[in-house]
Amino acid sequence: MKIVLCIKQVPDTSDIQWTENNTIQRDGVESIINPSDCYAIETALKIKETVPNTTISVLTMGPPQAVEILKSAISVGADEAFLVSDRKFAAADTIATSRTLAAAIKTVVPDYDLIICGQFAIDGDTAQTGPSIAQNLDIPQITYVQKLVSCDEEKVVVEKEVEDGIEVLQAELPALLCVKSADELRRPLISGFENALKADIKVLSAENIGLDASEVGMKGSPTYVSKAFRPEQKCSGEIMLFEDCGKTIENLKQKISEYLK
Numbered sequence: 325m326k327i328v329l330c331i332k333q334v335p336d337t338s339d340i341q342w343t344e345n346n347t348i349q350r351d352g353v354e355s356i357i358n359p360s361d362c363y364a365i366e367t368a369l370k371i372k373e374t375v376p377n378t379t380i381s382v383l384t385m386g387p388p389q390a391v392e393i394l395k396s397a398i399s400v401g402a403d404e405a406f407l408v409s410d411r412k413f414a415a416a417d418t419i420a421t422s423r424t425l426a427a428a429i430k431t432v433v434p435d436y437d438l439i440i441c442g443q444f445a446i447d448g449d450t451a452q453t454g455p456s457i458a459q460n461l462d463i464p465q466i467t468y469v470q471k472l473v474s475c476d477e478e479k480v481v482v483e484k485e486v487e488d489g490i491e492v493l494q495a496e497l498p499a500l501l502c503v504k505s506a507d508e509l510r511r512p513l514i515s516g517f518e519n520a521l522k523a524d525i526k527v528l529s530a531e532n533i534g535l536d537a538s539e540v541g542m543k544g545s546p547t548y549v550s551k552a553f554r555p556e557q558k559c560s561g562e563i564m565l566f567e568d569c570g571k572t573i574e575n576l577k578q579k580i581s582e583y584l585k
């Protein structure tokens with residue numbers, strides 16, 4: 325079976341800073357594989373261990389330095405990797421990003437069975453890219469995947485987190501999963517590092533994936549960030565330690581009546 329993994333390089337910080345053009349400040353910040361994409365990779369590797377003749381192709385859309393995360397994916401067991409990179413892709417919103425990734429998938433792995441994404445990226449954090457890729461390819465999707473139950477050549481069964489519990493869902497393949505959690509990503513073996521060093525990572529331009537400049541990057545993006553700001557903190561919270569039930573309720577009542585005064 326053929327698995328496609330979409331992974332994203334993100335700044336290694338929860339304190340995202342913005343440039344004056346309202347884009348995310350990436351200069352001078354260490355980069356890592358987006359955390360939920362590590363779960364996506366581990367999920368793909370688990371399937372590869374159980375379904376014979378499985379291959380994993382990894383894609384990222386990003387600048388040249390994003391090749392590092394592709395090498396990391398190869399080092400843990402992915403078979404091939406593609407860097408979707410072109411100056412024309414710059415300033416893409418999520419619509420242009422997912423259109424570009426969908427076109428890249430159709431170009432390099434047209435007979436894919438399963439596409440696996442992370443649930444959300446810690447920088448953009450829209451959680452739109454995976455569902456939008458599925459929409460572009462007209463295939464079923466399951467989001468908020470928290471556990472892989474089983475997978476074979478025909479179907480995938482997963483546990484999906486919902487507000488009041490867990491749903492077990494099955495999708496016929498081809499399908500797309502957005503993975504929120506799974507086992508921690510395994511560490512590479514020495515042979516994995518060797519594979520990563522030897523890997524021939526192909527770069528795909530807009531032309532290579534059959535998209536016109538008007539469909540990608542800023543020109544292909546109907547939305548833009550007009551303003552980015554950190555919401556002002558209006559008041560601070562207070563943690564009340566639970567000592568005994570009666571005492572805590574009394575403390576709380578006192579706080580509320582002081583507030584109401």
Ligand code: FAD
Nearest residue numbers: 330385415417418421441442444445448449450451452453
């Ligand atoms: P999510 O949708 O939260 O990611 C979910 C999953 O999708 C990830 O876990 C991963 O599996 C997959 N995924 C996401 N992005 C990629 C990727 N690039 N390659 C492979 N897989 C991926 N960015 C700029 O650099 N410059 C801009 O000018 C710019 N303008 C933007 C304007 C708007 C209005 C918006 C909404 C975003 C803009 N962005 C810009 C951010 C850019 O669109 C996002 O980085 C990208 O679309 C992914 O969205 P996200 O970070 O919310 O990922």
